[in-house]
Amino acid sequence: xxxxKLLLLPGDGIGPEVMAQxxxxxxxxxxxxxxxxxxxxxxVGGCAYDAHKQAISEGDMKLxxxxxxxxxxxxxxxxxxxVPYQHRPEAGLLRLRKDLGLFANLxxxxxxxxxxxxxxxxxxxxxxxxxxxxxxxxxxxxxGEPKEIVTLEDGSKRGVDTQVYTTPEIDRICRxxxxxxxxxxxxxxxxxxxxxxxxxxxxxxxxxxLHAKDYSDVELEHVLADNCAMQLVRWPKQYDVIVTDxxxxxxxxxxxxxxxxxxxxxxxxxxxAEDAATGKRKALYEPVHGSAPDIAGKGLANPIAxxxxxxxxxxxSFGAIEAADRLEGAIADVLGSGTRTKDxxxxxxxxxxxSEMGAAIVKAL
Amino acid sequence: xxxxKLLLLPGDGIGPEVMAQxxxxxxxxxxxxxxxxxxxxxxVGGCAYDAHKQAISEGDMKLxxxxxxxxxxxxxxxxxxxVPYQHRPEAGLLRLRKDLGLFANLxxxxxxxxxxxxxxxxxxxxxxxxxxxxxxxxxxxxxGEPKEIVTLEDGSKRGVDTQVYTTPEIDRICRxxxxxxxxxxxxxxxxxxxxxxxxxxxxxxxxxxLHAKDYSDVELEHVLADNCAMQLVRWPKQYDVIVTDxxxxxxxxxxxxxxxxxxxxxxxxxxxAEDAATGKRKALYEPVHGSAPDIAGKGLANPIAxxxxxxxxxxxSFGAIEAADRLEGAIADVLGSGTRTKDxxxxxxxxxxxSEMGAAIVKAL
Ligand SMILES: CC(C)[C@H](C(=O)O)[C@@H](O)C(=O)O
Ligand SMILES: CC(C)[C@H](C(=O)O)[C@@H](O)C(=O)O
Numbered sequence: 001x002x003x004x005k006l007l008l009l010p011g012d013g014i015g016p017e018v019m020a021q022x023x024x025x026x027x028x029x030x031x032x033x034x035x036x037x038x039x040x041x042x043x044v045g046g047c048a049y050d051a052h053k054q055a056i057s058e059g060d061m062k063l064x065x066x067x068x069x070x071x072x073x074x075x076x077x078x079x080x081x082x083v084p085y086q087h088r089p090e091a092g093l094l095r096l097r098k099d100l101g102l103f104a105n106l107x108x109x110x111x112x113x114x115x116x117x118x119x120x121x122x123x124x125x126x127x128x129x130x131x132x133x134x135x136x137x138x139x140x141x142x143x144g145e146p147k148e149i150v151t152l153e154d155g156s157k158r159g160v161d162t163q164v165y166t167t168p169e170i171d172r173i174c175r176x177x178x179x180x181x182x183x184x185x186x187x188x189x190x191x192x193x194x195x196x197x198x199x200x201x202x203x204x205x206x207x208x209x210l211h212a213k214d215y216s217d218v219e220l221e222h223v224l225a226d227n228c229a230m231q232l233v234r235w236p237k238q239y240d241v242i243v244t245d246x247x248x249x250x251x252x253x254x255x256x257x258x259x260x261x262x263x264x265x266x267x268x269x270x271x272x273a274e275d276a277a278t279g280k281r282k283a284l285y286e287p288v289h290g291s292a293p294d295i296a297g298k299g300l301a302n303p304i305a306x307x308x309x310x311x312x313x314x315x316x317s318f319g320a321i322e323a324a325d326r327l328e329g330a331i332a333d334v335l336g337s338g339t340r341t342k343d344x345x346x347x348x349x350x351x352x353x354x355s356e357m358g359a360a361i362v363k364a365l
Numbered sequence: 366x367x368x369x370k371l372l373l374l375p376g377d378g379i380g381p382e383v384m385a386q387x388x389x390x391x392x393x394x395x396x397x398x399x400x401x402x403x404x405x406x407x408x409v410g411g412c413a414y415d416a417h418k419q420a421i422s423e424g425d426m427k428l429x430x431x432x433x434x435x436x437x438x439x440x441x442x443x444x445x446x447x448v449p450y451q452h453r454p455e456a457g458l459l460r461l462r463k464d465l466g467l468f469a470n471l472x473x474x475x476x477x478x479x480x481x482x483x484x485x486x487x488x489x490x491x492x493x494x495x496x497x498x499x500x501x502x503x504x505x506x507x508x509g510e511p512k513e514i515v516t517l518e519d520g521s522k523r524g525v526d527t528q529v530y531t532t533p534e535i536d537r538i539c540r541x542x543x544x545x546x547x548x549x550x551x552x553x554x555x556x557x558x559x560x561x562x563x564x565x566x567x568x569x570x571x572x573x574x575l576h577a578k579d580y581s582d583v584e585l586e587h588v589l590a591d592n593c594a595m596q597l598v599r600w601p602k603q604y605d606v607i608v609t610d611x612x613x614x615x616x617x618x619x620x621x622x623x624x625x626x627x628x629x630x631x632x633x634x635x636x637x638a639e640d641a642a643t644g645k646r647k648a649l650y651e652p653v654h655g656s657a658p659d660i661a662g663k664g665l666a667n668p669i670a671x672x673x674x675x676x677x678x679x680x681x682s683f684g685a686i687e688a689a690d691r692l693e694g695a696i697a698d699v700l701g702s703g704t705r706t707k708d709x710x711x712x713x714x715x716x717x718x719x720s721e722m723g724a725a726i727v728k729a730l
Contacts, residue, residue: 076560085566088560090560090561094561120486120487120490120598120599120600121485121486121487121598122485122486122487125485141506141528141561141562142561144525147562147563148563149563149566149567152531156531156532156533157531157532157567158529158530158531158532158567159529159530159531159562159563159564159565159566159567159568160509160527160528160529160563160564161527161528161562161563161564162525162526162527162528163506163525163526163527163528164523164524164525165523165524166517166521166522166523166524167521167522167523168521193612193615195441195453195455196455196459196506196507197506197512197524197526198512198513198514198524198525198526199524199525199526200524201450201514201524202514202522202523202524203524225616226615226616226619227619229594229616229619229620229623230619230620230622230623230628233485233486233598233620233623233624234485234623235485247558247612248616250558250561250591251590251591251594251613251616254591254592254594254595255594255595255598255620257595258594258595258598258599259598263595
């Protein structure tokens with residue numbers, strides 16, 4: 001049995017609480033001899049700044065580079081509102097994404113049938129929804145230079161951010177989208193603003209050429225990012241896989257997640273390129289939700305997104321498809337049986353705590 | 366009675382049909398001696414390219430510069446998919462915005478009670494919704510330089526767009542938002558991504574300083590743009606005025622419009638700075654919907670957004686508040702009486718044509 005190197009970075013807010021539930025799941029798999037893990041733990045975000053004056057230490061970056069997969073909780077909170085910009089909690093996450101080369105962010109937006117009524121949308125609009133946003137994660141306006149604030153002669157200031165994309169960067173993320181579409185409903189919607197942005201023009205040209213060359217069996221449609229946001233609200237079921245850049249992906253994946261009524265439940269995977277020699281790819285798994293400082297430490301957080309992120313790690317990093325299916329099945333069973341944390345419980349009904357939800361999932365395994 | 370110089374730019378697709386209904390409304394006001402207009406007409410978008418090989422001619426730009434208000438229909442369609450980039454239909458609109466200095470785009474998102482059921486959201490989420498998006502319209506990634514695609518040594522290409530904002534640009538748009546909030550529910554939500562973008566950092570600093578200096582009576586909240594998109598879907602009634610940059614405003618205003626179920630019904634105003642000498646400001650009014658080439662020429666289009674845009678012109682450009690109230694009241698009455706174009710008619714019920722809707726509104730005046 002292979003031993004998988006797993007780095008846990010619980011982070012801030014509810015991060016540690018939900019990560020603790022993953023640890024109980026990991027133990028279950030280990031005790032039954034179904035998988036072996038070598039587990040390390042590190043700090044990221046505000047807690048890392050408190051310890052090292054850095055949003056992630058060099059030592060923890062080294063552990064992340066060596067890990068087969070990183071599990072990331074959440075970062076940030078009002079406590080760190082005034083730390084210097086380069087050390088803000090998010091900087092730890094952005095550095096992990098960039099330095100590990102995690103260019104492909106997969107964000108499934110699935111409406112769990114048991115939770116369709118929790119959505120602000122009408123049930124018929126979201127029931128059965130299953131879309132996948134493939135977001136470019138290491139380029140675009142997040143990392144382009146210049147990125148600066150300068151003071152002008154008259155004392156006013158000018159801020160600049162630069163959105164940069166090259167054809168190889170667009171090519172590789174669109175390849176991921178086409179490959180995944182083939183395992184699903186075989187449709188890719190590419191979202192950009194080619195009517196306003198040159199990176200959008202290049203994006204549209206590149207995905208069109210790639211489609212013609214290698215993926216003409218997959219349906220490809222082009223959609224303007226603003227229209228895509230609208231269409232997600234109007235009739236999201238028209239989509240299968242949406243591929244888009246870092247900034248549009250940030251917004252569109254949040255809209256898609258919110259549609260499902262399952263915001264506290266959605267996992268995500270961020271993957272690097274396959275190493276030609278080993279066939280391995282670096283990977284980080286994190287819930288779509290944030291650090292929710294308002295409910296931290298109260299046992300109210302829903303651990304399903306974090307546990308679901310571990311299921312994605314089993315699937316994409318460890319090739320443990322059966323274990324992943326089993327874990328996702330356990331989550332569905334527990335939801336089917338009516339067990340609810342507060343975020344997804346109907347008003348006036350009973351809710352279980354974070355650890356009770358974790359225990360229920362382990363029991364259902 | 367003052368004579369107002371009005372330039373009509375119907376554009377492409379359904380633009381001319383909906384603009385024709387505005388003309389019947391204009392005649393009504395003129396015949397009753399309630400307002401005087403000197404009307405010019407011009408071409409913009411694909412039709413302008415067909416006529417002049419330019420998305421707007423120099424002559425029509427001159428008319429726009431001279432007008433007290435421009436009424437703009439919609440531009441674009443598949444016919445012009447392959448025109449050179451600098452002449453694409455949208456270029457006409459972008460040039461109007463930039464050259465007229467229309468930095469303040471006001472996009473109300475109002476859920477007409479009679480139409481709440483047309484939304485994909487649950488009625489309780491959208492009933493009574495009345496929010497206003499104030500979008501910066503002449504800066505940001507739409508116009509920053511460099512904005513280019515270059516071919517690299519290895520044959521690959523690199524696309525670049527540049528988001529630039531200066532403190533005076535941020536200041537003046539946020540001022541508009543605070544002033545409007547004072548006439549409404551006195552709350553401004555400022556949306557940016559200061560956790561990732563330097564323009565976001567500058568935006569947040571600038572609005573915070575302006576608030577402390579001149580608008581501390583107005584409630585100000587900061588929200589990350591991705592979270593704002595989510596919150597618009599979850600519980601939009603938490604907002605009053607949202608102020609944001611050009612690109613985020615493009616997306617957030619489309620999401621807000623779609624929530625209301627009234628997409629074909631929403632007007633917008635784009636305003637320039639007040640001229641110190643004359644007290645006048647340049648202005649362009651346009652529906653939020655696009656050119657809808659699929660239904661163009663069939664009498665199916667809903668003219669309400671275009672007529673509502675004229676009502677905004679009466680209010681903001683001509684100071685004809687009573688006339689504006691009267692026109693908006695007529696629209697509400699017609700909707701209240703159950704008259705519906707196809708886009709807002711319940712399935713299986715009767716719908717009126719574009720011109721029948723226009724006539725009904727004139728009759729209700
Ligand atoms: C925390 C923040 C830097 C991040 C982003 O903007 O990418 C978050 O919103 C996300 O989507 O993962
Ligand atoms: C047509 C296009 C250039 C425009 C924009 O991106 O601003 C449109 O989407 C809008 O919102 O008015």
